[in-house]
Amino acid sequence: AQSVTQPDIHITVSEGASLELRCNYSYGATPYLFWYVQSPGQGLQLLLKYFSGDTLVQGIKGFEAEFKRSQSSFNLRKPSVHWSDAAEYFCAVGPGFGGSGSARQLTFGSGTQLTVLP
Amino acid sequence: EAGVVQSPRYKIIEKKQPVAFWCNPISGHNTLYWYRQNLGQGPELLIRYENEEAVDDSQLPKDRFSAERLKGVDSTLKIQPAELGDSAVYLCASSLGGGSGGNEQFFGPGTRLTVL
Numbered sequence: 001a002q003s004v005t006q007p008d009i010h011i012t013v014s015e016g017a018s019l020e021l022r023c024n025y026s027y028g029a030t031p032y033l034f035w036y037v038q039s040p041g042q043g044l045q046l047l048l049k050y051f052s053g054d055t056l057v058q059g060i061k062g063f064e065a066e067f068k069r070s071q072s073s074f075n076l077r078k079p080s081v082h083w084s085d086a087a088e089y090f091c092a093v094g095p096g097f098g099g100s101g102s103a104r105q106l107t108f109g110s111g112t113q114l115t116v117l118p
Numbered sequence: 119e120a121g122v123v124q125s126p127r128y129k130i131i132e133k134k135q136p137v138a139f140w141c142n143p144i145s146g147h148n149t150l151y152w153y154r155q156n157l158g159q160g161p162e163l164l165i166r167y168e169n170e171e172a173v174d175d176s177q178l179p180k181d182r183f184s185a186e187r188l189k190g191v192d193s194t195l196k197i198q199p200a201e202l203g204d205s206a207v208y209l210c211a212s213s214l215g216g217g218s219g220g221n222e223q224f225f226g227p228g229t230r231l232t233v234l
Contacts, residue, residue, distance in 0.1 A: 090160050
């Protein structure tokens with residue numbers, strides 16, 4: 001069964017500082033990996049996704065993530081955080097190419113709440 | 119392009135009452151998902167539709183939950199009767215197709231249910 005672990009429940013950074021949110025996954029084959037952001041009262045918005053190819057993925061809002069197969073990780077990074085980045089961030093894993101048709105759902109981590117200090 | 123629409127946005131009911139949530143997916147998206155998101159947790163899939171067919175409902179508590187997607191467009195999720203533990207945000211998402219796990223899912227704003 002697939003699973004996602006986000007070890008940090010809450011992270012606080014100062015505006016302008018760099019950010020790294022951790023994500024570890026468990027999956028038996030090549031996964032599709034996603035990062036979503038959720039602002040209060042809003043649905044989830046996709047930041048970026050990894051399917052194959054270059055292991056460093058660029059997303060919206062200046063975010064990037066790096067897939068490391070050897071570490072089963074897909075950490076999200078941003079070089080300089082803005083106050084508007086304060087939100088909850090979810091990592092998710094889905095079946096990769098050739099995955100069974102019955103498992104086409106995303107499995108989400110429990111999220112990391114980001115607070116940005118002025 | 120309109121996103122995924124959900125209504126109502128908020129619902130407060132007493133336990134044992136019925137409740138229904140409505141979702142209209144993005145036009146042309148044949149795959150529709152219902153998720154439940156408990157406080158402090160990530161979303162968990164309840165049911166997935168491919169057009170009007172429910173192809174994955176293994177996580178749907180069938181004793182009290184039901185869903186339908188007539189005509190393969192909008193969908194309704196119902197709880198009857200509601201229990202205190204059903205308090206959560208119910209999210210609807212849609213995607214172009216289930217052909218591969220990589221199709222992006224677009225999420226609606228959710229319905230926040232409070233059961234008293």
